[in-house]
Amino acid sequence: MIPCFFGYISIGFAFGFLLVKSGFPWYLAPLMCIIIYAGAAQFMSIGLLLSGKGPLEIGLAVLLINARHIVYGLSLLERFKPFKKFKKYLIFGLTDETYALLTTLPPPKDSNPEHFDFWITAFNQSYWTIGSTLGALLGSVVTFDAPGLEFALTALFIVLTIEQIKVIKRVGPFLIPIVSIILLNILGIKEDSLILAILLSSIGCFLIGGKE
Structure with missing residues (x-):
């Protein structure tokens, strides 16, 4: 701690x-x-x-x-x-x-x-x-x-x-949020970007977890 x-x-x-x-x-x-x-x-x-x-x-x-x-x-x-x-x-x-x-x-x-x-x-x-x-x-x-x-x-x-x-x-669960927030910035989405990034990251981690 x-x-x-x-x-x-x-x-x-x-x-x-x-x-x-x-x-x-x-x-x-x-x-x-x-x-x-x-x-x-x-x-x-x-x-x-x-x-x-x-x-x-x-x-x-x-x-x-x-x-x-x-x-x-x-x-x-x-x-x-x-x-x-x-x-x-x-x-x-x-x-x-x-x-x-x-x-x-x-x-x-x-x-x-x-x-x-x-x-x-x-x-x-x-x-x-x-x-x-x-x-x-x-x-x-x-x-x-x-x-x-x-x-x-x-x-x-x-x-x-x-x-x-x-x-x-594992690198995947940590790369997904980075890619998500970069994608949102490229699309020009500024408002509520944190919530959207969390949702995208959760979906991404769920998908890669399901494959394993």
């Missing part, structure tokens, strides 16, 4: 810092991390709130950007099925990074799989919350800006993708 620790602390710091510098109170950062807990959506919410968007528009935007979690959830149905105590929290706390860890790291022998998944999820949320709170507190007392902090999110995705490649040892 070391990559997630450093990634979430730095990304959370960037979020909290940007949130305060956008004119919002510092306590909104930890509150959003506890109630919403969706990194990309939280970053996006800063711009949406500043633009004066209504609850319906914000809700729809968050739904679209997090629609990929539907695919994550479907792939974890069997894993979560026997869980009872923490199942609802595990569903709530499923993020890209947590999903990558759960699908990469098998529970240790003689351990409780539900507790194993719970602690991974809980630690990740605590890293995110701590980082966001620290960034918000610092942002409320300093006067300078820190451009480029948001790149930490991209850096963390790269690290986790490399780990997934090492475990899966």
Whole structure:
């Protein structure tokens, strides 16, 4: 979980810092991390709130950007099925990074799989919350800006993708999304390109998986 620790602390710091510098109170950062807990959506919410968007528009935007979690959830149905105590929290706390860890790291022998998944999820949320709170507190007392902090999110995705490649040892599932997003850009499709790329990638991975 070391990559997630450093990634979430730095990304959370960037979020909290940007949130305060956008004119919002510092306590909104930890509150959003506890109630919403969706990194990309939280970053996006800063711009949406500043633009004066209504609850319906914000809700729809968050739904679209997090629609990929539907695919994550479907792939974890069997894993979560026997869980009872923490199942609802595990569903709530499923993020890209947590999903990558759960699908990469098998529970240790003689351990409780539900507790194993719970602690991974809980630690990740605590890293995110701590980082966001620290960034918000610092942002409320300093006067300078820190451009480029948001790149930490991209850096963390790269690290986790490399780990997934090492475990899966197949190039196809990772090339399909790249080809999909390039194709969408060539066609000039900018709006909702993330959702379309996810759909194309899911179909592509399903097809190559079916052939094998």
